[in-house]
């Protein structure tokens with residue numbers, strides 16, 4: 001093998017081995033989610049740092065099973081909101097963050113049409129990466145193809161649980177852990193399935209928004 005060929009293979013190996021997800025998202029400073037006072041299941045990791053925080057706007061999908069709606073995954077666009085939170089001191093950052101999902105639900109469309117310059121990540125469900133049953137939440141950077149898949153580590157009913165989907169703690173199980181190894185879905189608005197009985201084959205997509213915090 002020529003020296004040149006060995007050199008090129010070495011370069012290729014190094015590039016492949018070191019390829020990791022990098023995105024220029026705003027650092028979120030000292031912002032942190034404020035969990036409901038009566039919950040004990042969601043725990044901020046003490047030995048991890050906030051990597052970035054986004055507001056997700058999308059839909060909770062449901063299909064009909066035995067005349068009730070059951071979850072059929074989530075689809076959402078996530079927008080970087082770290083820049084709203086850093087460098088301002090007028091409103092405590094965590095309280096400001098908590099007000100963003102309601103604003104997103106009202107002001108951002110889903111799906112959006114055409115290019116979305118502000119888009120940080122796309123959220124959807126994918127088959128179990130371990131090959132078993134079920135589907136799992138995935139967060140994808142459409143620009144690079146890098147993604148992370150997580151599994152729900154803990155769930156707590158939203159304060160407005162009649163209309164808002166639960167708050168979640170998620171743990172990374174597959175993909176690129178440079179996104180974060182622990183994530184939280186908090187401050188949810190909307191997304192709960194209609195309580196009415198459904199017909200076989202019926203589907204519904206319920207608009208929702210939430211904050212997604214990624215810790216690394």
Ligand SMILES: *[C@@H]1O[C@H](CO)[C@@H](O)[C@H](O)[C@H]1NC(C)=O
Pocket residue numbers: 036038157159
């Ligand atoms: C937590 O507190 C809220 C508000 O007081 C209450 O509505 C809710 O039922 C409580 N949740 C649990 C799981 O105890």
Ligand SMILES: *[C@@H]1O[C@H](CO)[C@@H](O)[C@H](O)[C@H]1NC(C)=O
Pocket residue numbers: 045046047
């Ligand atoms: C962080 O703390 C958790 C428990 O709180 C522990 O399971 C984990 O191993 C720790 N990680 C590191 C990198 O120290």
Ligand SMILES: *[C@@H]1O[C@H](CO)[C@@H](O)[C@H](O)[C@H]1NC(C)=O
Pocket residue numbers: 063071072073074125126135
């Ligand atoms: C949605 O329902 C279809 C049909 O039952 C199923 O194949 C698919 O895995 C479901 N997706 C999710 C994310 O649950």
Ligand SMILES: *[C@@H]1O[C@H](CO)[C@@H](O)[C@H](O)[C@H]1NC(C)=O
Pocket residue numbers: 045153169170171172181182
């Ligand atoms: C999942 O939850 C367990 C116990 O509640 C905790 O020890 C662990 O650190 C959590 N994992 C992640 C990745 O947050």
